[in-house]
Amino acid sequence: MKLRELKVRLAEVFDLNMANDLLSWDQSTYMPPGGAAARGRQLATIGKLAHQKATDAEVGALLDDLRPYEQSLPADADDAALIRVARRGYEQLACVPADLIGAIYAHSAASYDAWGRARPANDFAAVRPYLERTLELRRRLANCFPGYQHIADPLIDMSDYGMRAESVRAIFAELRAELVPLAQAICAQPLADDACLRQGFPEAQQLAFGERIIRSFGYDFSRGRQDKTRHPFMTKFSLGDVRITTRVCEDDLSDALFSTLHESGHAMYEQGIDLSFEGTPLASGTSAGVHESQSRLWENLVGRSRRMWQHFYPQLQAEFPAQLGAVSLDTFYRAINKVQRSLIRTDADEVTYNLHVMLRFDLELALLEGRLEVKDLPEAWNTRYLADLGVAPPNDSAGVMQDVHWYSGGIGGAFQGYTLGNILSAQFYATARAAHPEIDAEISQGRFDTLHAWLRENIYRHGSKFTTDELVQRVTGGPLSSAPYMAYLRTKYGELYQL
């Protein structure tokens, strides 16, 4: 009875959050420019209401009343998990004043809008005041949780529960020690030739081909759709409506294709959550890191494998005979796995990608600590790119303004999940292939049933029931480890670059 009451209240919060996500999706896909000002206010209004409802004292009282019931259940019972995760969310949100939530929503929308205009104009000065205000708001948000070791800890915890600046730094340092020499060894070799990807590929055909692949992966279009945006993302309005977006460059085949595979991984995770969790805090992926592991698994471990393209490449050639008819599978495979020092994170190869992430993470910490000021951010960015990637951004659009995250209100906690996801993707994938060695052969025939079913059974359906640590332990039998990821990179790129 009390549980039912709690679920009614949680569903109300869920619905408000989903309405806000629709307001955001619309803002990025179809909203005309004139809608921007009111949209910011609307996001703030609904966000504040959702926050009020989520932190209502009645919710706290219900969670207290439910403690004996929760303790009478096994820890992995659905109801126990629901109460536990709801309490965690309640305790977190209750620390944040509603006004701050409203200010964050309103500012994020305004900042996103300003970035949308400033980026094509390469105008960092136009977004600088927004970024300064974002930083101020994020500091205020972090300071709602006194007692942290590092000011970024509460922000990291919101997206990757259980992680802290120190633990992320330790994981990153370990990975970096192995990654930098590998990247250097590869970059000393001649560059792969990816000219085959840089031809004219009409938009409609690109979209149709990407959708054909993700349909075979198991993305369910009756419970989703794909639209175009400036910056690809996945969003969800219920477990029956999980959408993805992409952007298309008609002179680059890889941009839309791999973003589609990537976002489909996020979306299949959400589509696979136990339907009985609908309307509760369990009905979403458990952390940024685990979410990213699912997108990277499909984008890279499956989507950039020679195996998968053994099946799909002849179809791709048939779709684009003039462009690819004379290009061999081997050339194509090398092209989509070209490693190089590059400027843009979302275009980066698997080997250097994490260097893009780590520098953003370090810059975020520096901003939050106050060691770095927003006005000095472009220079710090450029210096670090030269040091880590060996390239200097020609302008801020291709530099510090390339990613949406900081410009939609998310300084701190926005980036570590990408690298945690890479690490986890290899760990999960190795476990799946060990349990089902037939997965490799199936993929070379364009079949993904066994892999999808394994992910659904072991990861997707649980939603937020288990924390990242619990899930990794449960699925792989051990803690998070970058060893499978490094082994994967060494094998794949050792072969590709004859190291």
Added chain:
Amino acid sequence: MKLRELKVRLAEVFDLNMANDLLSWDQSTYMPPGGAAARGRQLATIGKLAHQKATDAEVGALLDDLRPYEQSLPADADDAALIRVARRGYEQLACVPADLIGAIYAHSAASYDAWGRARPANDFAAVRPYLERTLELRRRLANCFPGYQHIADPLIDMSDYGMRAESVRAIFAELRAELVPLAQAICAQPLADDACLRQGFPEAQQLAFGERIIRSFGYDFSRGRQDKTRHPFMTKFSLGDVRITTRVCEDDLSDALFSTLHESGHAMYEQGIDLSFEGTPLASGTSAGVHESQSRLWENLVGRSRRMWQHFYPQLQAEFPAQLGAVSLDTFYRAINKVQRSLIRTDADEVTYNLHVMLRFDLELALLEGRLEVKDLPEAWNTRYLADLGVAPPNDSAGVMQDVHWYSGGIGGAFQGYTLGNILSAQFYATARAAHPEIDAEISQGRFDTLHAWLRENIYRHGSKFTTDELVQRVTGGPLSSAPYMAYLRTKYGELYQL
């Protein structure tokens, strides 16, 4: 100070309602089928919250406190109108229990979804229980306002403030007495030939041409957009974001074209509202009837005039040379003004259109009174179509299931506005042309500035500041009258059919 407090509360309600309108727009345009169940719940959640916020006792107290200030102002001061219209809305909503509002929202979404599936399948049995529930909910809603003369009165009042079943019946009877003989006289003549409209017209070209016309009307695409739906409509998420939808038949040029002109009329009304009204109850058209007068004015009085096509027809021929190159302007003009006994309201010509509306209005009243049961509705519909229009629907899809209104929760008050709008469109247009005789010549040159500016100045900018009666009096110097409308029909169709 109190006024500012009131405005903050009104803006919150406005934002919730706009979020709900976005949920509805998305439901009709892009939502995948899997999203339907949760969408109904979300609409209900937000609708209930908007209702709670709108009927908060604090709002009532503020409205009381503001009475002296209101009375100190001239009646046509913006602030006085704002307080007056807000009070009217508050008093109306406060009579309706929040649970009923929630039930109506949830049921409307479910019913709309069922209709979407049942209509193509021609399955009235599938929607019958939804319609019965709708009728029950509408009766409960009407009964929140005891003391009415007719059970439909409170429902009519919600869309056409100040109107009642009796007053509408009187207006309709007067119009009908003149309209029926005119329709009969025309239908005794040979049918116009509209074969030129029933050729192959590719969708993208149709959409682009319609958009070209409404851009010249003055519809502002930087504050709006057009998408495709089953049933065309206009919706608004703020005064800076007023959208329209259409549907396209590739073998019928007139369907999308005139629905686009129609919806642009609704949208220009909303886009033209004084921006200082944003976020208040003044920021929307004042009634269904006045709204429809604006859509019909652009669709029919302008959009089906020989004058306008003198300018646009050569462009249309250039767009579709194979289809229209050999068709004269006169033939085209006769085709788009073909009068005939027909089945579908939205396709009906100007002369018979109101007969479609009047029979729906009568059936609504019969349902609400209990004189007619839902199970007998298809038969009553078909009988009345045969009597009034001389045609018998071959099935329910082309009959009782053709319009969305009853199937999205709106039995009672849904239809009278269409005919009131026709009447008003001619009354307003005659006034505009009398004030600015140059309008005719401008239109024949594809220019609409003077007309648009007059409408903005006299109608659009006021939003809901004046009631229908006040506005008609203010603009035309007299009360609502069907004389200009009948004069318009007689002149136009007398010439076309040589009566």
